[in-house]
Amino acid sequence: MSVSKKVFDDNSKVEISVVGRFDFSLHQHFRDSYSSSNDKNVEFILNLSETTYMDSSALGMILLLKDHAESCSGKVVISKPSESVNKILEIAQFHRLLTIVT
Amino acid sequence: MVSTSRNSNVKLALVVDDSAMQCKVLSVLLKEEGYRVFTANDGARGVAMYIKHSPDLVLMDINMPIMNGYEAARKIKSLSQDNSLCPLIFITSMDSDQAFIESIDAGGDGILVRPFSPEVFKAKIKSIQRISDLYAQVKTLQQEQQNDAELAEQLMSGVIESRNYAIDRIGIIKKAAELFSGDIQLTALAPNGDINVMLGDFTGHGLRSSIGAIPLAETFRTMTKKGFSLFEIINQINHQLYDLLPTDLFLGAGFASISSHDESVYLFNAGLPDVYLFSDQGIIKHKTSSSHPPLGVLPKLLPDSKLTVVSIEETDRVVLISDGIVEARNEQGEMFDFIRFEESVKQGVLQQNVSKIVLKSVNDFCQKMPQEDDISLIDIPCGGWVQDLVSSQGVENFSVKQLNDISLSTEAAWHWQLSLTGSRLAAINPIPMAMSQINEIEGNAEHWQSLYTILTELFVNSLDHGVLGLSSELKASAEGFSQYFLERERRLKSLIDGSIELQISHYPFPSGGRIIIKIIDSGQGFDIKEYYQNKALTSDDTSMLSGRGIVLVEQLCDSLDFQGKGNIVEVSYVWTT
Numbered sequence: 001m002s003v004s005k006k007v008f009d010d011n012s013k014v015e016i017s018v019v020g021r022f023d024f025s026l027h028q029h030f031r032d033s034y035s036s037s038n039d040k041n042v043e044f045i046l047n048l049s050e051t052t053y054m055d056s057s058a059l060g061m062i063l064l065l066k067d068h069a070e071s072c073s074g075k076v077v078i079s080k081p082s083e084s085v086n087k088i089l090e091i092a093q094f095h096r097l098l099t100i101v102t
Numbered sequence: 103m104v105s106t107s108r109n110s111n112v113k114l115a116l117v118v119d120d121s122a123m124q125c126k127v128l129s130v131l132l133k134e135e136g137y138r139v140f141t142a143n144d145g146a147r148g149v150a151m152y153i154k155h156s157p158d159l160v161l162m163d164i165n166m167p168i169m170n171g172y173e174a175a176r177k178i179k180s181l182s183q184d185n186s187l188c189p190l191i192f193i194t195s196m197d198s199d200q201a202f203i204e205s206i207d208a209g210g211d212g213i214l215v216r217p218f219s220p221e222v223f224k225a226k227i228k229s230i231q232r233i234s235d236l237y238a239q240v241k242t243l244q245q246e247q248q249n250d251a252e253l254a255e256q257l258m259s260g261v262i263e264s265r266n267y268a269i270d271r272i273g274i275i276k277k278a279a280e281l282f283s284g285d286i287q288l289t290a291l292a293p294n295g296d297i298n299v300m301l302g303d304f305t306g307h308g309l310r311s312s313i314g315a316i317p318l319a320e321t322f323r324t325m326t327k328k329g330f331s332l333f334e335i336i337n338q339i340n341h342q343l344y345d346l347l348p349t350d351l352f353l354g355a356g357f358a359s360i361s362s363h364d365e366s367v368y369l370f371n372a373g374l375p376d377v378y379l380f381s382d383q384g385i386i387k388h389k390t391s392s393s394h395p396p397l398g399v400l401p402k403l404l405p406d407s408k409l410t411v412v413s414i415e416e417t418d419r420v421v422l423i424s425d426g427i428v429e430a431r432n433e434q435g436e437m438f439d440f441i442r443f444e445e446s447v448k449q450g451v452l453q454q455n456v457s458k459i460v461l462k463s464v465n466d467f468c469q470k471m472p473q474e475d476d477i478s479l480i481d482i483p484c485g486g487w488v489q490d491l492v493s494s495q496g497v498e499n500f501s502v503k504q505l506n507d508i509s510l511s512t513e514a515a516w517h518w519q520l521s522l523t524g525s526r527l528a529a530i531n532p533i534p535m536a537m538s539q540i541n542e543i544e545g546n547a548e549h550w551q552s553l554y555t556i557l558t559e560l561f562v563n564s565l566d567h568g569v570l571g572l573s574s575e576l577k578a579s580a581e582g583f584s585q586y587f588l589e590r591e592r593r594l595k596s597l598i599d600g601s602i603e604l605q606i607s608h609y610p611f612p613s614g615g616r617i618i619i620k621i622i623d624s625g626q627g628f629d630i631k632e633y634y635q636n637k638a639l640t641s642d643d644t645s646m647l648s649g650r651g652i653v654l655v656e657q658l659c660d661s662l663d664f665q666g667k668g669n670i671v672e673v674s675y676v677w678t679t
């Protein structure tokens with residue numbers, strides 16, 4: 001499992017990808033991936049296409065990312081969640097809180 | 103392990119070497135470092151000395167008669183498992199990779215190859231002692247944490263589970279992944295006989311995730327007991343958790359309210375797997391999927407949130423689960439999943455023990471795989487609750503009609519009355535007087551809390567809207583709210599001729615009684631007919647800022663009537679012991 005980060009277009013877009021299990025053990029890495037992006041209006045793309053499993057603490061970590069993004073007038077888009085991850089997002093009704101692009 | 107009593111400030115070292123000369127040299131160096139030293143000349147004797155003295159440090163030669171150093175080290179390490187780390191250093195003249203590897207394999211914490219200078223020896227001892235101190239510190243902290251956690255767990259389950267309603271008939275599985283469960287199961291009886299049930303799953307598990315459980319349990323119980331609707335309870339819990347918990351901590355929760363009276367169950371699912379309704383044959387009659395983000399994420403419930411209503415038969419069962427059951431894995435990495443779960447419930451229904459059969463199926467499936475998440479389930483029978491009320495609560499289920507007959511045919515046991523006029527009305531709050539009257543005559547009881555609420559709400563209503571003529575529409579906005587209270591202050595100060603009359607009568611039953619409260623104000627009243635019509639239209643509107651007081655009172659008492667031109671209100675409150 002790993003967290004990686006790519007920055008596009010003069011810092012206006014940040015893509016964070018989580019590969020493998022997305023759980024509490026990634027807490028610090030995940031936070032580090034976005035905490036230094038403090039520019040205004042940044043779009044954070046959370047790529048979960050290669051995430052195999054996600055637990056409720058991962059949902060909590062996504063909410064922290066959302067808080068961070070909104071504090072700099074930015075937003076979070078969840079991109080291409082895998083089937084099993086999408087099921088968890090659906091149970092948590094996260095499409096009502098942020099944009100999910102399948 | 104028994105150790106000889108000693109001054110704990112003096113550290114003990116054990117030197118095991120078949121050369122008396124070597125023992126002597128090492129002893130001298132160790133003494134210079136402040137150690138008391140024991141020596142042994144072979145491995146077996148070394149082990150015996152270790153058991154006798156439990157030293158803080160062991161120095162071990164490798165080649166010795168009777169029992170060599172490796173074997174002695176293994177024995178010593180196996181003896182010291184639970185104790186603090188007793189560092190063991192091999193002292194040898196075999197300068198080979200093999201000796202080094204074997205030393206560590208045997209449990210050694212280091213190796214020192216001869217020849218070495220006294221300085222190198224002492225440096226080695228210091229470094230190893232530092233590690234051992236660190237180890238002891240960690241052990242102590244761990245132990246303290248474990249003790250605290252056990253105490254907290256005990257308190258928490260005392261506050262939460264032990265106060266659940268009807269645990270003899272509601273089946274519950276609770277299997278925590280750690281000492282603390284992040285899952286919580288609550289059951290409570292509403293005054294109208296409905297059974298409210300909640301299964302919650304806090305983010306993660308362990309102590310961190312169970313911290314919200316106590317306020318949650320309090321709110322759920324208190325509001326159920328006071329007769330708030332399930333929706334209001336959910337609304338309040340969401341709000342409370344949003345306020346209390348950090349962003350990344352929230353509660354997936356399923357709620358069910360079984361109403362024997364309506365022959366229905368009211369369901370709400372915010373972030374849990376489907377909530378099920380099973381027939382007595384174990385057939386799935388209904389599933390309610392999650393329709394809302396977990397509670398505590400949003401400051402308010404989403405505007406379109408509503409309960410699902412499903413009609414039930416007496417023999418049906420409602421089953422709630424957290425994701426721990428369906429995500430439990432076996433050695434091949436497969437999940438227990440919904441198909442196995444549904445089948446196991448079916449078997450459970452047929453064998454009349456859902457929780458036991460489901461738990462057994464999960465355990466059989468997972469075998470010895472360690473549990474990753476909290477596992478929980480609640481299984482509630484839909485029938486049998488009415489009879490229960492009759493037997494356990496007697497009078498309460500006397501039915502309100504019968505109670506009416508009694509109260510009409512009986513004389514009031516006592517009557518209390520107070521009229522307040524003008525400046526006295528502005529200055530005096532009659533409610534504490536009324537309460538102390540009731541307490542003095544009928545004794546102190548917890549349920550007077552509801553009566554207090556009823557009296558307060560009604561009195562404030564009569565004073566504000568009746569006597570002072572304030573419009574509650576003012577309160578519709580936040581600024582309006584403060585404006586309202588300023589205006590209220592102003593009118594109170596200049597109050598000359600308004601009046602309020604408060605009457606309380608008590609009609610006792612064999613165990614309990616009925617209290618009739620009548621409040622008459624000197625105000626203009628209001629159009630009662632229009633009020634009831636409006637009320638019928640907007641019955642489900644919980645977003646109103648005003649008018650909540652009356653809604654609350656209606657829930658707390660069994661009848662509420664506006665009389666006269668709307669300036670008289672009469673309520674009846676039944677209590678049982």
